[in-house]
Amino acid sequence: MADAQLNSSRILEVSMGFFTAKTLLSAVELGLFTELAHDALTGREIGTRLRLHERAIYDFLDGLVAMGFLERDGEGPSARYRNGDEAAAFLDRNQPTYIGGLLEMFNSRLYGFWGDLTTALRTGKPQNELKHTGSSMFAEVYSDEARLEQFLYAMAGISLDSANALADRFDFAKYTSVCDVGGATGQVSMTLAERHPHLHCTSFDLPVVAPIAEKALAAAGLTDRVTITSGDFFTDQLPRADVVVMGRILHDWNLEQKMHLIRAAYDALPAGGALVVIESLIDDARRTNTVGLMMSLNMLIEFGDAFDYTGADFTGWCREVGFDSVEILPLTPAMSAAIAYK
Known part of the structure; x- marks a missing residue:
């Protein structure tokens, strides 16, 4: 009873x-x-x-x-x-702090896909565009300019709080250059450049993203402080920098692809450099961070074999690649920076 x-x-x-x-x-x-x-x-x-x-x-x-x-x-x-x-x-579209782009994406894409969560739990297969059209989420989003811009500004909106917290809490004084991998509209690079005048920042993303990022950069008046660079982080070398940032990037991929990206970052860093990964890290005991666990289920919906991870997971991967040490820096109630030092 x-x-x-x-x-x-x-x-x-x-x-x-x-x-x-x-x-x-x-x-x-x-x-x-x-x-x-x-x-x-x-x-x-x-x-x-x-x-x-x-x-x-x-x-x-x-x-x-x-x-x-x-x-x-x-x-x-x-x-x-x-x-x-x-x-x-x-939630006012005219405010620079607008995060509604993410909610617009939730509404137009994810809300319907999550109705098939039970199927994902039983099959381990994506329940997004891949299921309905045969094309991956990224292929669908990146093939349509309007959807791509919505997606990129959604990522910019959700990145703002954690970018501000990183700018405040991580010691950038001993570094002179930063590369944000998968930089979307350049939000992280622009935030760091504004807060730390000694830094030169590079935002690295696919060529189709560059015009949207350059427009955002020009509107912010930071074209002399931030460089937009194009490439594919699975086939091209990452731009060399003292700090490599990956915000909400690693969780999009399976373990093999995660390891590829961590190795690519290691190769792009000098001795003493740092890889900063910003994610909703799941707590090591996997008991309390509901946001991180739900985000990992969302990766199941989106990609099937992609997943979110704990700080302990990240530490093990980075030590395997050759990084000397790792620390976890809380940024917001939902987000943390996992920092690996070379």
């Missing part, structure tokens, strides 16, 4: 998590938080601007109030809605 003090509330909360997730994702898709960036609006005004059916308006908006993403002044039809602090900072 169940303990009288136990109840099923947490089970229900977790199992209904897709209700709240999809409500937030739809709000971002509709541009709700951008619409509310300057003025508080009534439900009817929001419904008109976003073309919402009147049946849906108040459940939708008040649900977001209950979640803390909106605030409401007043009651009833005359009440006015405005952005909460988090939504104002991170």
